[in-house]
Amino acid sequence: MKERIEKLINSLEKNNIDAIFLAKAPNVYYFSGASPLAGGYLIVMDSGATLYVPELEYEMAKEESSVNVEKFKKIDELYEKLKGVDSLGIEGSLSYSFVSELKEKAGIKDFKKIDDTIKELRIVKTHEELEIIEKACEIADKAVMAAIEEITEGKREREVAAKVEYLMKMNGAEKPAFDTIIASGYRSALPHGVASDKRIEKGDLVVIDLGALYNHYNSDITRTIVVGSPNEKQREIYEIVLEAQKKAVEAAKPGMTAKELDSIARDVIKEYGYGDYFIHSLGHGVGLEIHEWPRISQYDETVLKEGMVITIEPGIYIPKFGGVRIEDTVVITKSGAKRLTKTERELI
Amino acid sequence: MKERIEKLINSLEKNNIDAIFLAKAPNVYYFSGASPLAGGYLIVMDSGATLYVPELEYEMAKEESSVNVEKFKKIDELYEKLKGVDSLGIEGSLSYSFVSELKEKAGIKDFKKIDDTIKELRIVKTHEELEIIEKACEIADKAVMAAIEEITEGKREREVAAKVEYLMKMNGAEKPAFDTIIASGYRSALPHGVASDKRIEKGDLVVIDLGALYNHYNSDITRTIVVGSPNEKQREIYEIVLEAQKKAVEAAKPGMTAKELDSIARDVIKEYGYGDYFIHSLGHGVGLEIHEWPRISQYDETVLKEGMVITIEPGIYIPKFGGVRIEDTVVITKSGAKRLTKTERELI
Numbered sequence: 001m002k003e004r005i006e007k008l009i010n011s012l013e014k015n016n017i018d019a020i021f022l023a024k025a026p027n028v029y030y031f032s033g034a035s036p037l038a039g040g041y042l043i044v045m046d047s048g049a050t051l052y053v054p055e056l057e058y059e060m061a062k063e064e065s066s067v068n069v070e071k072f073k074k075i076d077e078l079y080e081k082l083k084g085v086d087s088l089g090i091e092g093s094l095s096y097s098f099v100s101e102l103k104e105k106a107g108i109k110d111f112k113k114i115d116d117t118i119k120e121l122r123i124v125k126t127h128e129e130l131e132i133i134e135k136a137c138e139i140a141d142k143a144v145m146a147a148i149e150e151i152t153e154g155k156r157e158r159e160v161a162a163k164v165e166y167l168m169k170m171n172g173a174e175k176p177a178f179d180t181i182i183a184s185g186y187r188s189a190l191p192h193g194v195a196s197d198k199r200i201e202k203g204d205l206v207v208i209d210l211g212a213l214y215n216h217y218n219s220d221i222t223r224t225i226v227v228g229s230p231n232e233k234q235r236e237i238y239e240i241v242l243e244a245q246k247k248a249v250e251a252a253k254p255g256m257t258a259k260e261l262d263s264i265a266r267d268v269i270k271e272y273g274y275g276d277y278f279i280h281s282l283g284h285g286v287g288l289e290i291h292e293w294p295r296i297s298q299y300d301e302t303v304l305k306e307g308m309v310i311t312i313e314p315g316i317y318i319p320k321f322g323g324v325r326i327e328d329t330v331v332i333t334k335s336g337a338k339r340l341t342k343t344e345r346e347l348i
Numbered sequence: 349m350k351e352r353i354e355k356l357i358n359s360l361e362k363n364n365i366d367a368i369f370l371a372k373a374p375n376v377y378y379f380s381g382a383s384p385l386a387g388g389y390l391i392v393m394d395s396g397a398t399l400y401v402p403e404l405e406y407e408m409a410k411e412e413s414s415v416n417v418e419k420f421k422k423i424d425e426l427y428e429k430l431k432g433v434d435s436l437g438i439e440g441s442l443s444y445s446f447v448s449e450l451k452e453k454a455g456i457k458d459f460k461k462i463d464d465t466i467k468e469l470r471i472v473k474t475h476e477e478l479e480i481i482e483k484a485c486e487i488a489d490k491a492v493m494a495a496i497e498e499i500t501e502g503k504r505e506r507e508v509a510a511k512v513e514y515l516m517k518m519n520g521a522e523k524p525a526f527d528t529i530i531a532s533g534y535r536s537a538l539p540h541g542v543a544s545d546k547r548i549e550k551g552d553l554v555v556i557d558l559g560a561l562y563n564h565y566n567s568d569i570t571r572t573i574v575v576g577s578p579n580e581k582q583r584e585i586y587e588i589v590l591e592a593q594k595k596a597v598e599a600a601k602p603g604m605t606a607k608e609l610d611s612i613a614r615d616v617i618k619e620y621g622y623g624d625y626f627i628h629s630l631g632h633g634v635g636l637e638i639h640e641w642p643r644i645s646q647y648d649e650t651v652l653k654e655g656m657v658i659t660i661e662p663g664i665y666i667p668k669f670g671g672v673r674i675e676d677t678v679v680i681t682k683s684g685a686k687r688l689t690k691t692e693r694e695l696i
Contacts, residue, residue, distance in 0.1 A: 099447075113445065158520075166513070192385040
């Protein structure tokens with residue numbers, strides 16, 4: 001953590017700012033080691049870093065934080081600390097209200113987004129971070145296998161989700177990385193078909209998309225199955241998505257851009273005539289946030305580097321009929337992508 | 349929903365703005381009925397309202413939304429829609445990045461926070477909303493009873509949390525309203541002691557704080573128990589917190605301010621000499637968000653009205669020793685506060 005804070009301090013001069021103000025939970029955690037539920041604010045200056053937390057978080061934050069911790073009763077006390085700061089580095093996610101108050105009450109004259117500085121640090125995972133993510137992926141693998149076993153005709157999607165979320169927690173997860181998707185039948189055509197009260201029927205395609213939050217880090221995996229035997233069309237789109245996913249996993253390597261990787265899977269699906277049904281990007285970075293940099297999309301030219309963790313998750317969604325998505329979390333290594341989620345992909 | 353949108357449209361003139369731009373999920377849901385997981389943006393103009401969603405959310409949003417839905421591939425397409433708008437109403441939570449882009453790319457000249465307009469609508473719950481919240485409270489009541497049964501010497505806090513979260517989901521909850529708190533022994537002195545791997549020991553105070561998200565609405569309840577027989581000090585602080593909680597529930601009524609209500613419980617705890625150990629506000633509004641208006645604190649002078657839903661949750665936290673908190677979700681009615689969470693409070 002100390003090294004991370006030092007890098008932030010060093011960035012002050014480069015960014016031509018007097019101080020940095022961080023409010024976003026994953027950033028506060030990344031740089032301090034603390035994760036106050038009611039929020040915390042990290043102020044970084046040449047002289048060092050201090051984490052400010054509401055009184056009720058003070059005892060816990062002191063235990064967790066590697067930097068100095070102070071408590072406040074009213075947020076106005078924070079503005080006092082920033083008196084004399086003209087130019088402040090902030091996260092782009094900081095709210096309009098907060099920025100307005102920092103202007104008025106702390107007298108900040110100039111704001112500079114430092115997201116790129118943070119991205120540069122967080123986007124490449126250390127060995128320690130990778131070990132945690134691997135464990136998060138292991139929990140997700142077990143959960144997917146459990147979901148496949150749980151899915152039977154007549155059961156409600158929500159019951160399957162309840163069971164696998166329970167198992168993830170018993171296996172050490174803090175919570176699901178996101179709302180578990182168990183999308184069956186026509187709902188499988190909805191990429192974000194969070195588990196509902198719909199009963200699973202024979203012949204349904206079922207998209208299972210889940211992840212575990214473990215020790216602050218996320219994992220993400222999707223598998224698709226059919227209840228009973230697949231029909232011809234179901235098998236057809238499954239094979240296409242599988243081919244696209246495998247090709248992208250095999251092709252991913254340091255030096256290529258996120259856009260190029262997206263194109264590899266997209267081109268496979270286009271060739272088979274289903275391009276219009278692949279309605280999202282190929283993937284996203286995974287770490288302290290379930291969706292972070294890089295975006296594996298046509299709009300992101302980030303060059304892939306060793307140590308980046310991303311998802312590769314092509315899909316085909318045919319409204320009313322159903323959908324298929326196959327997704328792994330992978331880490332970019334010298335020799336290519338290594339799958340961190342390892343559940344079998346040949347399921348139909 | 350139609351009435352709600354009409355109220356927003358009517359607010360345009362009063363607020364002297366050309367359009368309103370909403371990005372926060374609970375607001376998007378409140379005014380459109382849709383809850384796109386990857387986000388959605390509601391633009392309200394004199395001519396009506398349109399919900400813009402990424403392509404992957406389109407089919408689902410169309411099903412859910414009571415207003416017109418359009419899809420976009422790049423966020424820039426939204427800025428096109430706002431061309432010609434000079435003055436835009438936004439949420440205070442809107443990000444600095446978004447505001448900057450709206451300035452540069454959509455040519456917005458003037459931003460006005462419309463949080464008060466939204467607060468005024470959302471803070472008083474309709475009969476339909478209250479019915480949903482009551483159901484969310486019922487699920488939470490059952491979960492607390494289950495937690496009390498589950499808590500035994502030697503069990504890990506996380507195992508208890510896993511079990512009650514599973515039950516909430518099986519009882520119809522979408523998910524926990526927040527990270528379930530099972531804080532035992534010295535951890536009970538941490539107001540936000542989310543369930544950890546700590547094993548529960550004989551003689552531990554255990555704070556159980558949980559809630560259910562049901563049909564988009566939240567509930568919130570806390571109970572504290574002792575594993576085995578309480579010692580004198582544990583019983584003493586329990587009795588004080590219980591007295592403070594009961595007095596505040598009995599006193600709450602339309603016409604008093606949030607601050608006055610906070611003082612009623614705070615004064616009880618102060619009289620017994622534990623004022624310094626009640627380190628948070630008395631409560632908060634509950635609805636589409638787990639923490640919303642009003643804040644029941646020394647800093648909020650909101651006048652309580654019939655139909656507001658709030659928590660009443662005094663606590664005493666003694667570092668290293670342990671803590672006690674007792675909390676109910678209540679609705680303000682003509683004749684006073686009605687408890688929506690109903691689990692027995694005499695547990696020690």
